[in-house]
Amino acid sequence: MDDLIKVVRVLSDWANLPAPDFREWSQLVERARIPKPSQQTPQERSPDRDWPMMPAMVSIRGPLASAFEAEDVEIDAICVTGHALALGIAGPVQDIHAGRLRPRQIKLRILTANIDVSLPLPTHRQEEDAERVRQLRLRDRNIYVNTLHGALASLRDTHGIEVRMEFRGIPFTPLTELILLNGVEALFSYCKISARSVTDAKGDSVEVYDTVTSQGMMKRFNAASGYYADREFVTESYRWFNSIWETISTEGFSS
Template identity: 40%
Template sequence: MADELRARIRSGALRPGDRMPTQAQLAHEFGVERGAVRQALRILQSERLLTNVSKGSPATVAPDPARALTGPEAPPLPTTVALAPRIAAAFAAEHVEIDAVCLTSISLTLAIGEPLRQIHAGRLKPAKVDVRVLLPSRDIDLAFPVPVEGREDDWVHDRWLAMRNAQGQVLRHNLLALRATHGIDVRVTFRALPFTPPVKLYLLNNTEALFAYYTLMRREAEIDHEHLEMYDAQGTQSMLFSFRQGAGLRDTTFVEQSHLWFNALWETISSELVLTS
């Protein structure tokens, strides 16, 4: 959605100073929920293509969109804002290829929802989808999340493992369902890493790399009415940096090296991963 609106602004279909359609109108046009519309508008605002983005009046095309920051030059945005539009854009390809390294697949599972809605609405129809995901092994001592002070039980690890498995199962189920509903050739594969990844990485169609750091924070969780201090990372809020093939030597090299890194992990030290407790 953000890509389509960006193209309309760049082409002059939406001119400087024009008021955008309302969020309700955009939601109806693209067949998405209001939340997805707001995400797309915030992305375009961050790229300086739109002004006055709010829940009230419609946004306005910036006075000089030619000077906007777009694509890899745009500032990083939280994963919850930036990932879904890029995943949806990737699903416009005939053969969709997504590789991911993450602590759990929750961000990817949420982001996949947008292209799935567009597929069900008939707006997207890839012929083939290949998804590979690297997640930490259940057998390692995680670097995070961990209790601030040691505990005899493994509650934090068990909680992470349950989340890892549940989100992975949802992701796999939602994608594999496309075989029956739309005749799309889908493969979803998970493998286990022998370490806790300090970063998250999404590789889209061999042309784009989205990269974010897991920033640790100390927070409190409640366990059986007891409060536990733990070190954890909120991956959905991690700032996502975009690098694209062909957007300059720096970006192109980053995308290429990221693919080499992912494939090396996949083919060497990773192991079979079963999404069960």
């Protein structure tokens, strides 16, 4: 209480107001501790009234389409291969070609696993399949990275939109996927690990343990929603992404 009254006196002096004495401040604190009457019994109260519900899983296409309505589009993503992001961006790219959208510039930064280092996932279930598994992941990553690169580069060539793309590798396999939009939104999902069969270029099957994504369904957090939890999640997500980008990531494709 002594520490509190010191703070109150400083603030009161700053505001040119008389500071309450110790007794008055103590009474204010005690009144604040008295629970307010409620028409609901504790059993009738729902925790959802006091805390925002966890965002439901949404398709990334809607948030991405909204993000491209801005004049300056900025997308940062950490993903397993870029599959979901490539599919999600296809819609806005088509809208730009059709004249329904016209951003001034697009900036894209992507972090994905560096295939040149030993990764824990995907991993072979048979030792002799090790190199085949590495080649399969390299193929998948290049397909979606090149899809993103080609789709956005076409906007620069045909519409004169300023496009900046950077792709960097990280020395681990992401177990979460995160897409950050225009500084205000975060799309997030966990990746599950499961056994599955993949097919190589020759049509032969390879058994692997791999990360399985949510197929374009992610939880949506918006810093402008009014919820403190959403705002903090978006802020911390940017800090996390930038900490990886600026330290352990290595340069990949850029244009």
